[in-house]
Amino acid sequence: MEVADKLRILADSAKYDVSCSSSGSDRKNTKDGIGNAKLCGICHSFSSDGRCISLLKILMTNSCIYDCKYCMNRASNNIERACFTPREIADLTINFYKRNYIEGLFLSSGVIKNPDYTMECLCEAVRILRKEHKFNGYIHAKTIPGASQDLINKLGLLVDRMSINIELPSSQSLKLLAPNKEKEGILEPMKYIKKTVKEDCKFVRAGQTTQLIIGATPDTDHKILALAEGMYDKLNMKRVYYSAYVPLNNDDLLPAIEKPPLLRENRLYQADWLLRFYGFKVEDLLDEDHQNFNTLLDPKADWALRNLDQFPVEINKADYYTLLKIPGVGVLSAKKIIAARKYNKLTFESLKKMRVVLKRAKYFITCDGKYFSSSSFFNTNLISSALIHDERKQLIETSKSVQLSLFEPTMKDEVQCITGQL
Numbered sequence: 001m002e003v004a005d006k007l008r009i010l011a012d013s014a015k016y017d018v019s020c021s022s023s024g025s026d027r028k029n030t031k032d033g034i035g036n037a038k039l040c041g042i043c044h045s046f047s048s049d050g051r052c053i054s055l056l057k058i059l060m061t062n063s064c065i066y067d068c069k070y071c072m073n074r075a076s077n078n079i080e081r082a083c084f085t086p087r088e089i090a091d092l093t094i095n096f097y098k099r100n101y102i103e104g105l106f107l108s109s110g111v112i113k114n115p116d117y118t119m120e121c122l123c124e125a126v127r128i129l130r131k132e133h134k135f136n137g138y139i140h141a142k143t144i145p146g147a148s149q150d151l152i153n154k155l156g157l158l159v160d161r162m163s164i165n166i167e168l169p170s171s172q173s174l175k176l177l178a179p180n181k182e183k184e185g186i187l188e189p190m191k192y193i194k195k196t197v198k199e200d201c202k203f204v205r206a207g208q209t210t211q212l213i214i215g216a217t218p219d220t221d222h223k224i225l226a227l228a229e230g231m232y233d234k235l236n237m238k239r240v241y242y243s244a245y246v247p248l249n250n251d252d253l254l255p256a257i258e259k260p261p262l263l264r265e266n267r268l269y270q271a272d273w274l275l276r277f278y279g280f281k282v283e284d285l286l287d288e289d290h291q292n293f294n295t296l297l298d299p300k301a302d303w304a305l306r307n308l309d310q311f312p313v314e315i316n317k318a319d320y321y322t323l324l325k326i327p328g329v330g331v332l333s334a335k336k337i338i339a340a341r342k343y344n345k346l347t348f349e350s351l352k353k354m355r356v357v358l359k360r361a362k363y364f365i366t367c368d369g370k371y372f373s374s375s376s377f378f379n380t381n382l383i384s385s386a387l388i389h390d391e392r393k394q395l396i397e398t399s400k401s402v403q404l405s406l407f408e409p410t411m412k413d414e415v416q417c418i419t420g421q422l
């Protein structure tokens with residue numbers, strides 16, 4: 001098989017892995033334009049200084065001895081298979097790099113023969129790149145669950161970032177949908193990477209990430225987010241990526257859905273952000289009575305509405321972390337407010353001038369004792385309705401092509417449930 005054919009197959013097979021931050025686009029050049037974009041093959045990642053870098057995103061092979069129910073590349077699927085040799089991966093990367101198409105490599109693989117053999121091949125591809133081609137660009141490689149520590153160590157000294165996809169949030173779900181994988185085979189390498197990163201500054205310099213599939217099992221948002229929080233706290237995970245389950249295979253064990261639950265995925269990313277930057281804990285956002293996020297509201301607004309007794313917050317007095325809890329107030333706005341109020345009492349007008357976005361925040365604050373509307377508006381039902389209305393408008397504007405089912409017949413009922421309106 002020609003290398004170009006392998007590239008077509010193996011770049012396409014890699015597109016379901018989101019743990020490197022990726023985007024796909026299929027745009028042809030126009031007559032007087034410059035450049036074009038391919039649906040797969042190149043993805044984007046962000047370096048620690050915030051720079052966006054393009055990566056060649058490929059699998060070494062889409063053959064796999066495992067049979068994870070949700071995966072396109074599972075052994076039982078009858079699909080076109082291909083396999084790069086380590087040298088082909090290295091040569092391809094270096095050629096693309098020299099032509100300025102990419103700045104790095106994201107390399108993953110199905111499992112061939114056994115986890116150690118697959119890891120040996122990945123190590124060899126990266127070794128050729130680093131030692132023979134003297135390539136110093138960014139490399140993110142997948143660790144194969146079940147591979148030996150020696151091989152994880154060998155690969156970790158060659159790459160910048162490593163990831164092991166945890167995929168499913170519970171042992172039961174793994175048993176059901178990924179029967180060849182074991183929780184320990186995923187968690188142990190994560191622990192080893194965490195420990196070795198601390199001890200050796202040359203090992204996996206950009207840290208580790210992982211990916212969780214959302215919606216393939218009945219696991220709740222609470223369970224998913226608690227697992228993510230544990231991985232941030234205990235394993236120093238740089239990022240947990242959430243990937244809405246894409247229904248690709250027919251299997252009685254998989255949920256009968258037609259479209260990936262993208263809105264749910266989006267809510268989890270928003271909640272993840274609240275954990276990492278806003279001082280929230282999972283237990284603040286979800287609990288036994290609220291196991292899943294309300295998809296109609298962002299998690300911070302949802303939380304605020306359930307804790308309305310903590311609002312309205314007086315903008316001229318609240319401390320930094322209280323300001324961060326106001327829906328619509330981010331890190332930048334909170335800092336601006338604290339800096340500006342040293343000199344003047346802040347009003348709604350001055351907040352607007354400072355470019356603090358009040359669309360959501362206005363419902364939850366007072367400025368020098370004043371509320372934006374009459375005090376009777378400060379009421380869960382009225383604020384919910386207003387927020388859901390705004391959120392719907394924004395979702396429609398920003399996700400024209402996305403399958404957010406905003407106009408499904410159930411939508412009206414859901415709005416009514418939340419707002420209590422009949």
Ligand code: SF4
Pocket residue numbers: 064065066067068071072073074075109110111178
């Ligand atoms: S190990 Fe499972 S998820 Fe990974 S390629 Fe093989 S079948 Fe797919």
